[in-house]
Amino acid sequence: xxxxxKAQEEMVGFxxxxxxxxxxxxxxxxxxxxxxxKEAVESFEVESFIQSSLxxxxxxxxxxxxxxxxxxxxxxxxxxxxxxxxxxxxxxxxTLKGIVKESWKISNNSAVKGxxxxxxxxxxxxxxxxxxxxxxxxxxxxQYFPNAEIFFKAYY
Amino acid sequence: MIQKKAQLKIQQMAFMLIAVTLFFVxxxxxxxxxxxxxxxxxxxxxxxKNALLLVTKLANSPEFSCGEAFGNVRTxxxxxxxxxxxxxxxxxxxxxxxxxxxxxxxxxxxSENKECTLENYPNCNILKIREGNITTxxxxxVSLCRKKVFNGEVENKCxxxxxxxxxxxxx
Numbered sequence: 524x525x526x527x528x529k530a531q532e533e534m535v536g537f538x539x540x541x542x543x544x545x546x547x548x549x550x551x552x553x554x555x556x557x558x559x560x561k562e563a564v565e566s567f568e569v570e571s572f573i574q575s576s577l578x579x580x581x582x583x584x585x586x587x588x589x590x591x592x593x594x595x596x597x598x599x600x601x602x603x604x605x606x607x608x609x610x611x612x613x614x615x616x617x618t619l620k621g622i623v624k625e626s627w628k629i630s631n632n633s634a635v636k637g638x639x640x641x642x643x644x645x646x647x648x649x650x651x652x653x654x655x656x657x658x659x660x661x662x663x664x665x666q667y668f669p670n671a672e673i674f675f676k677a678y679y
Numbered sequence: 680m681i682q683k684k685a686q687l688k689i690q691q692m693a694f695m696l697i698a699v700t701l702f703f704v705x706x707x708x709x710x711x712x713x714x715x716x717x718x719x720x721x722x723x724x725x726x727x728k729n730a731l732l733l734v735t736k737l738a739n740s741p742e743f744s745c746g747e748a749f750g751n752v753r754t755x756x757x758x759x760x761x762x763x764x765x766x767x768x769x770x771x772x773x774x775x776x777x778x779x780x781x782x783x784x785x786x787x788x789x790s791e792n793k794e795c796t797l798e799n800y801p802n803c804n805i806l807k808i809r810e811g812n813i814t815t816x817x818x819x820x821v822s823l824c825r826k827k828v829f830n831g832e833v834e835n836k837c838x839x840x841x842x843x844x845x846x847x848x849x850x
Binding site: 533537540551567568572574576579580588589591621625 | 691695698699702703706709710713728731732735753754755756786787788789819820821822824829834835836837838839840
């Protein structure tokens with residue numbers, strides 16, 4: 524009877540050791556699974572994309588010069604029109620849609636599954652468009668300008 | 680009889696110690712595997728980041744960058760006219776950059792793929808500066824600018840392009 528009790532005690536001791544180690548292991552795995560999320564925050568590629576897109580020369584001009592996307596954003600804010608009569612906001616919308624569509628091609632075979640583009644001016648949404656699926660893995664960037672913020676996020 | 684019981688107890692203890700040690704060794708190996716795979720991932724990610732930084736560094740180097748030719752100093756802006764001239768003198772830049780191949784491809788506006796030569800420039804969209812074996816290719820977005828004549832006046836024309844490089848990455 525005494526021997527059986529002793530054996531039981533030892534078994535309980537062994538089980539306790541296993542439980543303690545399992546809990547430590549679970550905590551470790553939990554921590555290691557949490558870390559990869561920081562990748563979504565930093566992206567040189569998206570940052571370069573926004574900077575380069577802003578320098579793009581559009582086909583809208585006034586009497587003096589041809590507008591870049593950056594200039595078109597401020598012209599759109601002031602409801603200006605191009606020399607050929609088109610609305611600057613319409614030109615901005617179509618140009619940016621074209622740029623994003625050609626730069627971040629969405630397909631089943633490509634890594635990019637979707638994107639989201641947004642321009643906020645004076646705390647109002649000036650322009651917004653999105654395409655494809657929104658997934659949990661993303662790369663994004665924000666560019667700040669006087670009176671305007673440009674957001675772009677690509678989903679993988 | 681008591682001696683035999685003590686021996687049995689020692690044996691039991693030894694087996695228990697071996698079992699616990701084995702268990703900890705297995706757990707340690709598991710943890711080490713996770714740690715090593717994490718290291719490999721971070722090495723690959725660092726390699727990619729370095730390549731992207733190299734592309735940005737190249738785009739902003741004096742041989743490629745717009746400088747003040749298109750107004751203010753811009754980042755990620757490449758002077759296409761300058762690059763066309765660089766293409767002609769590329770033999771003088773052997774081993775200047777630690778890269779095998781450099782290519783600039785216009786993305787927007789979209790056009791038919793045509794490699795740039797002095798004869799067809801600027802009616803082309805692929806600027807191959809140096810040709811070599813492609814091992815690992817990295818790219819980043821740039822603004823490709825040039826001067827253009829419109830109604831007798833010179834103005835700036837910037838397009839969206841991708842600067843692509845291929846270089847020998849760490850094995």
